[in-house]
Amino acid sequence: MALKTSSFITSNLFLSLIISLQVGSAIAQRLAPGYGDTPFLLPDPGTYSLPSLGMAGDGMVLTDSGDTVSLHSALGENYALLSFMYASCADVNGCPLTAYVFYQLKRNMQVDSIIADNLKLVSLSFDPARDTPNVIQKYAANFDITNSKGSWDFLTSSSETELIPILEAYNQDVQRKRFIDGSNTEELIHILRVFLIDPQKRIRNIYSVPYLHSEIIYRDLLTLLKNGQISPEKSRGEMFLTQSTQLGPGDVREGYENKNFKSQSSPLKEKNKLTRPPKTTRILSNLGLPPYKLDKDLKLEQKIHLGRRLFLDRRLSLNNTISCAMCHIPEQGFTNNELATSVGIEGRTLDRNAPSLYNVGFSPKLFQDGREDSLSQQIWSPLLDKNEMGNPSVGYVLNRIRSIPDYPPLFFSTFGDSKISMETVGSALAAYQNSLNSGNSLFDRWYYGKESDTFESNQKKGFELFIGKAGCSNCHVLGKEYALFSDYKMRNTGVGYLRSVANQQKKQTVQIAPGVFAEVDHKIIQSVSDPVKPDLGLYAITQNPEDRWKFRTPSLRNISLTSPYMHDGSISTLKEVINFYNRGGIPNPLLDPLIQPLNLNQQEISNLTSFLDTLTGSNVRELVAEATNEVVGDVGI
Amino acid sequence: MTTNRRSEFLGKLAFICFLVMFSFTTAAEEKLVDHQGEQFSVDQLKGKVVLLIIGFTNCEDICPTEMARASIALSEMKEELRLVKPIFLTVDPERDSPEVIAKYLKNFHPSFTGISGDSETLAELVNHYGVLPKREKHHGDNQRIDHGFSTFILNTLGEIEVAVLPGLPPSHLSELLFKMTEENSKIRI
Numbered sequence: 001m002a003l004k005t006s007s008f009i010t011s012n013l014f015l016s017l018i019i020s021l022q023v024g025s026a027i028a029q030r031l032a033p034g035y036g037d038t039p040f041l042l043p044d045p046g047t048y049s050l051p052s053l054g055m056a057g058d059g060m061v062l063t064d065s066g067d068t069v070s071l072h073s074a075l076g077e078n079y080a081l082l083s084f085m086y087a088s089c090a091d092v093n094g095c096p097l098t099a100y101v102f103y104q105l106k107r108n109m110q111v112d113s114i115i116a117d118n119l120k121l122v123s124l125s126f127d128p129a130r131d132t133p134n135v136i137q138k139y140a141a142n143f144d145i146t147n148s149k150g151s152w153d154f155l156t157s158s159s160e161t162e163l164i165p166i167l168e169a170y171n172q173d174v175q176r177k178r179f180i181d182g183s184n185t186e187e188l189i190h191i192l193r194v195f196l197i198d199p200q201k202r203i204r205n206i207y208s209v210p211y212l213h214s215e216i217i218y219r220d221l222l223t224l225l226k227n228g229q230i231s232p233e234k235s236r237g238e239m240f241l242t243q244s245t246q247l248g249p250g251d252v253r254e255g256y257e258n259k260n261f262k263s264q265s266s267p268l269k270e271k272n273k274l275t276r277p278p279k280t281t282r283i284l285s286n287l288g289l290p291p292y293k294l295d296k297d298l299k300l301e302q303k304i305h306l307g308r309r310l311f312l313d314r315r316l317s318l319n320n321t322i323s324c325a326m327c328h329i330p331e332q333g334f335t336n337n338e339l340a341t342s343v344g345i346e347g348r349t350l351d352r353n354a355p356s357l358y359n360v361g362f363s364p365k366l367f368q369d370g371r372e373d374s375l376s377q378q379i380w381s382p383l384l385d386k387n388e389m390g391n392p393s394v395g396y397v398l399n400r401i402r403s404i405p406d407y408p409p410l411f412f413s414t415f416g417d418s419k420i421s422m423e424t425v426g427s428a429l430a431a432y433q434n435s436l437n438s439g440n441s442l443f444d445r446w447y448y449g450k451e452s453d454t455f456e457s458n459q460k461k462g463f464e465l466f467i468g469k470a471g472c473s474n475c476h477v478l479g480k481e482y483a484l485f486s487d488y489k490m491r492n493t494g495v496g497y498l499r500s501v502a503n504q505q506k507k508q509t510v511q512i513a514p515g516v517f518a519e520v521d522h523k524i525i526q527s528v529s530d531p532v533k534p535d536l537g538l539y540a541i542t543q544n545p546e547d548r549w550k551f552r553t554p555s556l557r558n559i560s561l562t563s564p565y566m567h568d569g570s571i572s573t574l575k576e577v578i579n580f581y582n583r584g585g586i587p588n589p590l591l592d593p594l595i596q597p598l599n600l601n602q603q604e605i606s607n608l609t610s611f612l613d614t615l616t617g618s619n620v621r622e623l624v625a626e627a628t629n630e631v632v633g634d635v636g637i
Numbered sequence: 638m639t640t641n642r643r644s645e646f647l648g649k650l651a652f653i654c655f656l657v658m659f660s661f662t663t664a665a666e667e668k669l670v671d672h673q674g675e676q677f678s679v680d681q682l683k684g685k686v687v688l689l690i691i692g693f694t695n696c697e698d699i700c701p702t703e704m705a706r707a708s709i710a711l712s713e714m715k716e717e718l719r720l721v722k723p724i725f726l727t728v729d730p731e732r733d734s735p736e737v738i739a740k741y742l743k744n745f746h747p748s749f750t751g752i753s754g755d756s757e758t759l760a761e762l763v764n765h766y767g768v769l770p771k772r773e774k775h776h777g778d779n780q781r782i783d784h785g786f787s788t789f790i791l792n793t794l795g796e797i798e799v800a801v802l803p804g805l806p807p808s809h810l811s812e813l814l815f816k817m818t819e820e821n822s823k824i825r826i
Binding site for chain 1: 799802806820
């Protein structure tokens, strides 16, 4: 039942060309899955449901012959796939991706009448000034003489005044990137979204970059066409919806714990027993942190509260077992102290350690390979990843949230008329994660607060080493006014390299500089039992060989609460981390030049460790209590 | 002007210029040179299907992608290639001398002709037709580059027939070129 993908050697060649041409340029990035094979195993058409996500917006548009019509009438009487486009967009994973995916569907319209007869492709321009009807006619002309079966219509508008309400109706506002203090940068971003709209003009699915793939769209179309022909029990989404009412309390650990792993973290049920009303004022401890300018947001507290509930709620995963908080466990430093790498739905192991979420709002790059930069976008990655929370679609998650009686009133009081949507869910979860700021540590009070009596001499000595002999602050940087202890750059310390060679041989000679060789010993990771998959870090995104084994420098705030360490959780104590640096990391051909053997003695190692222990924020107890005291409804409700 | 602003400006300029330049109505053509340093006249394009790519050699992202796409498409073509004239038109004549363009074109399909001209001519053209490039909104240095749209197919009369969206694969481009050469030869008969 697969869609035919037009794959010829040349288009693959083309893609590899794009990759190789991008190498070395600032915009190098991973090509979206839409350019290649399907990113994961897709459910069969008709085995899941695509509930309505609300009505599709309308407004007046211009056709390529210059006629003014309503967008709804331009979408036609059948299913329509609507995209918004800039013909001049330079981001490969932006408009060109949409064009590529639409083209795959158009190709298939030539041979498959189901798509040709039931689906219309529609692209509306973002740029009425440049894309006049005359110009969009030239886009449409791509299919006048080739691949002319089926329709792909291009639309524009008479002016921005006509266009803006339409963009708003589809949440296609052009946004600005932000500096870490919350103020706006000049950089504009537009979030790629493609909408599948049914004949009644309801939105049935929304595709973002990782999910914009012709095969996914094809299966969704077949699913919608089949609707009504199959019994509801067969629908995967609905099956879980009905099952959930029989599952009982929401702390089922099935698939989360396994024979090697039992959690020490308290189950939800026990947390809920301790229920007290959530605190109304959060304790902010900002000393030592960057200024954080939040928008004047009167509803901020409500957003944080709502976000926290979502964060803790297992019903946001496909089988009601996994919440965000089960991998980013509040009482375990918002990471998981018990597991090197996370375990997701049905016990599937991930390749990486869950990063602590303390101060995550200050991080300009998210994930350990820096691939995301927006907290409100990032959430869809765990929610939809089949190894993490396993949900089949955005619509499924949204519908799930709508179906839980506690949420609609909360969303209403927080966001007013705005629906439960990708944006509001993203905004609430981002608000909560942005509230996990934690500074005012012992160190901050001494260094930035000038309190002299609290800092002990071994801690001071440790700090001297940190910024001096040990060179830690070259990467884990401190500023004059504040410190996040990270440059947020992508660096190779050798941890990733070690993983790659670990399975090969005990000792290996590597050239670390022209003519300089070193022998690498693998003893250090013998504690890591299972054979491990290599993780190439930044390389996976840029495909630039120079970027192999580079990972983002993490912040060191609250570091004593967030073991195990490194992207793969391969080091379990701070002392071992310092030993690791003392040896000069793991020599490899691409080792960061700032990593050198340090010749620290035992006393110095101990002082440095004492210093790292002073970085714990003064409000961690409150942040944990807020989370553990939150009332989260049970699955059975 | 930062590179990004510059490329945006140039891109927009390009869009307007080529509309003008290829309408066979201006005197500007006298000031055009090809990548071998010879004077270039748009007459040389008459009777051919023109694959026109507008860009500049310093442009890092979309231009090489567009050039690569076109090169692959051209290499998929057979004898009908002789009815096609691929053109790379720079909008950055200050930096893109014929030599620079010649070097740049070595990376791509050999049938490309690179064209440069003097920047005043470009500016004059814009003024002459009373069209000013759209003022950019306040973008900073880091903004995503908003290029002028860069790949077009012109029919044998020098009119734009198709604007080829970025993202459509090379096979589509070669199919289009093939169909256009077919249609145009029909017309001539």
